Amino acid sequence: MKSMPMKKKRGDKTGYLMSLPYILYFCLFIGFPLIFSFILVFHKWNIVTPMQWVGLKNFYRLFHDVQFFVSIRNTLVFLVIHIPLQITIALLLAILLNQKIKLKGFFRALYFLPVIVSGVVITILWQQLFAYETGLLNLLLTKIGLSKIPWLIDSNWAMPSIAIMATWKNVGLYIVLFLVGLQGIPRYLYEAAEIDGARPVQQFFHITLPALNNTMVLVVILSTIGGFSLFIEPFVMTGGGPMNSTLSAMLYIYNQAFYFGHMGYAATLGFFFAFIILLVVLLQKKFVERKD
Amino acid sequence: MTQSRATIIFLLLLCVVCVSCEKKRTAPTVADRDVVRLTYWCASNQSEIDLATELVNKWNSSHPKIQVKLQPIPASQSSEEALLAAIAGKTTPDICANMWPGAMDDFTSSGGLVRLDQFPDFLDYLTERMPAELLESFRAPDGHYYQIPWKTNPIMIMYNKRMFRKAGIQRLPRTYSEYLIAAKAITKDLNGDGRADQWMGYQDIRPIWWQRFFDYYTHYIAASGGKTLFDSTDICFESDASVKVFRFFQEIYRQGYFPRTTFQGDNFLAEKFATIITGPWNITHVEKFKKPGFEYDIFPVPVPDDYKGPVYTYGDHKNISIFSTTKHPAEAWQFARFLITEQADLRLLEVCSQIPLRKNLTTNPLYHRYFAANPMMTKFAEQAIYTRGVDGSSVLKEIFDAISQEYEACAIYGKRMPEEAVANAAKRAQVIIEWSRPQ
Numbered sequence: 001m002k003s004m005p006m007k008k009k010r011g012d013k014t015g016y017l018m019s020l021p022y023i024l025y026f027c028l029f030i031g032f033p034l035i036f037s038f039i040l041v042f043h044k045w046n047i048v049t050p051m052q053w054v055g056l057k058n059f060y061r062l063f064h065d066v067q068f069f070v071s072i073r074n075t076l077v078f079l080v081i082h083i084p085l086q087i088t089i090a091l092l093l094a095i096l097l098n099q100k101i102k103l104k105g106f107f108r109a110l111y112f113l114p115v116i117v118s119g120v121v122i123t124i125l126w127q128q129l130f131a132y133e134t135g136l137l138n139l140l141l142t143k144i145g146l147s148k149i150p151w152l153i154d155s156n157w158a159m160p161s162i163a164i165m166a167t168w169k170n171v172g173l174y175i176v177l178f179l180v181g182l183q184g185i186p187r188y189l190y191e192a193a194e195i196d197g198a199r200p201v202q203q204f205f206h207i208t209l210p211a212l213n214n215t216m217v218l219v220v221i222l223s224t225i226g227g228f229s230l231f232i233e234p235f236v237m238t239g240g241g242p243m244n245s246t247l248s249a250m251l252y253i254y255n256q257a258f259y260f261g262h263m264g265y266a267a268t269l270g271f272f273f274a275f276i277i278l279l280v281v282l283l284q285k286k287f288v289e290r291k292d
Numbered sequence: 293m294t295q296s297r298a299t300i301i302f303l304l305l306l307c308v309v310c311v312s313c314e315k316k317r318t319a320p321t322v323a324d325r326d327v328v329r330l331t332y333w334c335a336s337n338q339s340e341i342d343l344a345t346e347l348v349n350k351w352n353s354s355h356p357k358i359q360v361k362l363q364p365i366p367a368s369q370s371s372e373e374a375l376l377a378a379i380a381g382k383t384t385p386d387i388c389a390n391m392w393p394g395a396m397d398d399f400t401s402s403g404g405l406v407r408l409d410q411f412p413d414f415l416d417y418l419t420e421r422m423p424a425e426l427l428e429s430f431r432a433p434d435g436h437y438y439q440i441p442w443k444t445n446p447i448m449i450m451y452n453k454r455m456f457r458k459a460g461i462q463r464l465p466r467t468y469s470e471y472l473i474a475a476k477a478i479t480k481d482l483n484g485d486g487r488a489d490q491w492m493g494y495q496d497i498r499p500i501w502w503q504r505f506f507d508y509y510t511h512y513i514a515a516s517g518g519k520t521l522f523d524s525t526d527i528c529f530e531s532d533a534s535v536k537v538f539r540f541f542q543e544i545y546r547q548g549y550f551p552r553t554t555f556q557g558d559n560f561l562a563e564k565f566a567t568i569i570t571g572p573w574n575i576t577h578v579e580k581f582k583k584p585g586f587e588y589d590i591f592p593v594p595v596p597d598d599y600k601g602p603v604y605t606y607g608d609h610k611n612i613s614i615f616s617t618t619k620h621p622a623e624a625w626q627f628a629r630f631l632i633t634e635q636a637d638l639r640l641l642e643v644c645s646q647i648p649l650r651k652n653l654t655t656n657p658l659y660h661r662y663f664a665a666n667p668m669m670t671k672f673a674e675q676a677i678y679t680r681g682v683d684g685s686s687v688l689k690e691i692f693d694a695i696s697q698e699y700e701a702c703a704i705y706g707k708r709m710p711e712e713a714v715a716n717a718a719k720r721a722q723v724i725i726e727w728s729r730p731q
Contacts, residue, residue, distance in 0.1 A: 046686070047380045048402035061727065124556070132553045133487060142485070153497070153552045153705075237554075239498030241700055243707065258373070259501065260690050261398065 037267040046261035058268035068269060070244050071252040072276065074159060078248065079227040081163040086223050087216070090171050094178030095208070108179075112172035119169065119232040126165040127152070127237045152238055155245035162233045162246055170226065174219050181215030182208070217288050221281055228277050249273050328358045328623045331385040335371065335610070336364035339576055343643040344389070351630055358623045365390055372398075379404040384615035386624045389631060391439055391611045393430065394682040394689075399613070401686070405438040406614040411625050421632065422649050423677075430611065432684065440628055441649045443640060444607035445571030446675040447510045449594075450578070453587035455490070455566040464591040468540045471594040475549035478566045492549040493567040494559065499700040501692035505682075506569045508699050509692075510606040511537040513680045514593045518604035521691060522683040527725070529695070530718035536596045538710035541703035552704060561586065569593070571608055572672040575645045590671050607679025609649070634658055645669065647676045687728045694720035 041058060043051040062068060097108055114122060129136050130151035138148040151161040185208065193203050209216075230248040234240055240247035240255075253273065257266035334344035341364050348362045363385065368374035372395040378384045379402055391399075399405050408414050414437065418427050422441060430441050451464075459478045465471035475492035482489050495507045513519065516533035544550050560568040561581055568574070578588060592603040612631060614624045630636065634656070637648035641662050647653070653673045654663055663670045682688060695717045702713035 046398060047376055048398055048404060127554055128556060131555070133489075133551045134553065134555070142487070148487075152554070155705075239500045241497070241499040242705055243701055244499075244697070255693070259693070261376075261686075 037270065040264045040267035041271060043264040045263045047263060051264075054264065058265050061265060062268055062272060067244065067247070068249070068252055071247045071249045072273070074245060074247055075228060075230060075249045077159050078163055078166075078230055079224060081160055082166055082227050083220065083223050085163060086167045086171060086174060087219060089167060090174035090219070091178050091212075093171065094175045094182055095204075097175065098179060098182045108175070111175050114169045115172040117169075120236055122169050123165070123233050123236040126168075130161055130165075130237075153242055155243045158238055158242055158246045162230070162237065166227075166230070166233060170223070174223065177215055177219055177222075178212065181212045185211040213288075217285065220284055220288050224281060224284060225277065228273075228280075326357060328620045330358065330360045330387060330618070330620060330624055330627060332360050332362050332627070333365045333385040333388040333390070334362065335390040336367065339573075339644040340364075340390075343639055346639065346643070347631060347636055351627060358620075358627065360627055375399070379615075382617060384617045386618035386620065387612065387614050387628060389442060389610070389612045391613045392682075393439065393609055393611060393684055396432065396439060396684045397686040397688075400432050400434070400438050404616055406616050406618065406621050406624070408437045408440065408614065408625070411622070414625075417629060421651070423651050426649065429681065439611035439613050440632060441609065442611045442632060443646045443648050444609050444676050444679050444681075445573055445646055446672050446679045447506060447569060447571050447606045447608065448590045448592055448672065448675055449493075449567050450560070450570050450574060450588055450590050451567045452560070452563060452565075453589055454585075455563060459566075465594055466592075467597045467599070468536070468594050469597050471540075472543060472547070472549070475544065476547070479547075479549050488548055488551070489564065491551050491565050492544070493569065494550055494555065494565045495569065496554070497552055497700070497704050498554075499693075499696045501689050501696050504692055504696050504699060505606055505608070507541060508534075508537055508695060508703075509682075510569065510593055511540065513604050513606050514595050515599060516604075517599075517601055518678065518680050520680050520683050521688070521721075522685060527691070527718060527721050529721075530714055533596075534714045534717075535710045538699065538702050538713055540594075540596075541699070542706055542710060545704050546706055572645050572647055572669060575666075575668060590668055592675060602678050603675075604678045604680055605675060607676060607681055609679075609681045638662065641666075641669065647673050649676070687724050690724045691721045694724065 040051075042053060042055060044054045044057075045051040093111060097104060097111075101107075128134075132138060132148060132150055132153050135151070137151065141148060150157050152158050189207050189211075190203055193207060198206065229250050231250040231254065234246040234248050234251050235254070238246045240251055249269075250273075253266050253269045256262045256269060332344070332348060334340050344362050344364075348360050352359055365371045365388070366374045366378075368377070371390045372392055375384070375388065375391075375395070376398060379399065384404065396405075418437075418440065427441060430437065430439055432438050455478060456464075456474070459474070461474045461477060463470070465474045478490065478492045479488055480490045481487060496503045509521075512529065512534055515536050516531060519528060519531075519533070521527055521529045541550075545552060555564075558577075558581065559565050561578065561583070563586075578586075582588075593605055595603055612628050614621055614628065618624050632648070634650075635658075637650055638658060640646055640648050641659065645666075647669075650656075653659060653676070654670055663673065685691070697720075698708065698713040698717040702708040702710055708716070
């Protein structure tokens, strides 16, 4: 009886010791930057000159900064196109890859391949595919008698084009998540439905979709957060153009911090943007998640 | 037992880390103590590394008491970013030879640079080398000098002679009208698929602030007779010259003489574009990669039809500075002087195809042989007298960004009238300046 609390105490200390590397990592790379950037919110700083206290001036600027709100609108436009497109394609492909088909492993690896390839490489590749004058996509369109599409040089087309590319790049990851979800659905539910005369479409809507609810919540939240951090694609492909139509919030924050040296203002934008992401994710969770 | 074993392992690991991080300290010899050691950063492109290596070796062999260690500027998106990070981290070299005048305000306001006019021979040495009024343009707002004007890359138009001949262009275009006529003759659909596959030229259409150096800014300097964005402390680009430049490029894109697209690779060498807006550094590249029979030459940027006078252009200046972290400013100044001697300037021409900021460059007998063998470089050298750099303002990048946004809307996509676009850019620039004023 006496040795029990002693043992527990020793175990606790070892636990703390084992956690130390992560605690150090957290303090250095998450905790400190977070606190430091919060301090920056009230300062003007360009890295090299001393920080200058500006009070709430960064917030004043934020609420008068039309370009920042344009960048948020653009990011939301991207999400509205990207998330449904991504979920639909990923789910369809996951269902296909869950069937008894030949070379299943090969196709699964193939769809996952773009996920592991560098984002910059893929973006440069798609930039060439989308090129108005010389791109392969427009060449194919003209070959079949259609007119060229101004993929990246028209403000109405540029963001949907980026959404198409981002979907192509990330869909493999969500296919894997949906596959895991699909494989967790008990087979007997489908057998029972078949006996009751349910058609495949009915089985999909009444068994598959409800059973994938948790996966769906995860996929929606992950792709929302991923979508909010849209950066590489507009940075490399369009620089935020044409006419600011692909200027994402992350790209705008990056420009403020690293092009123009407004670290304090960029930190303010970052906190404000994080708050928006939190709001959107909470709303999504509320609407997508079902109460069992 | 488990806990003490874990503690021992942890402490051992900590010792290993500490030991491996410890700097090797060996007692300096008497000879070592007498030697001054300087670190010199040069641009990270191969030709400049080659030049710097050669000059440093020469210096080290003739100055055993002042030894210089060469290091290319650490990899980054731009030299300025790497230097700012070095200033913040107090890891700057003693001397650096790739200083962009547009970033000087950030460097000087942080106290990162040594005031060069503290050296008694600075002004005499520099005025002997270059025109006094050009030197004056590099003076900081506090009245002192923090940079040694070193080299310039006058931006001109390089053109494909064969394509010009084939299009029947007899005379090189000097004005906007002549340029547009030539562009019309050049831009063609060669394979008859209804799409142009040969253009007059190309510029990156992304609204990135520094892309405007090569289209708007170069042509603005030319059209305004050598003005920059600021006139002392106020902006002065809301002018007829800016409107004319916006209108000129609007016409170019509207007519399709420049494609609104992005390309990879060098399409000037692939003969898809007849011209390229570039500097003398491109000669080394073209010479290295051109196909047999590829003929090219250069001409100054076009000016408005009613423009009279010499054609100015943007000179992409790069200068030398000494960082205030140096413990040996006098020795660093000695080495800096060595980097800009007549002989060193000759090697700058020969190795890097870049123009030293030196007066009487084309008439100096030392350079005769070089210019005789490189007639194209003579044109760049003659243009170098008529160059302007950028204003040393801490908000310069943001003002270029404001111009870039309006340039994109007006010139590239034709969504705004030139007058309106220039006025918008100027209005936004005023807001940026207002915002940047000290509290």
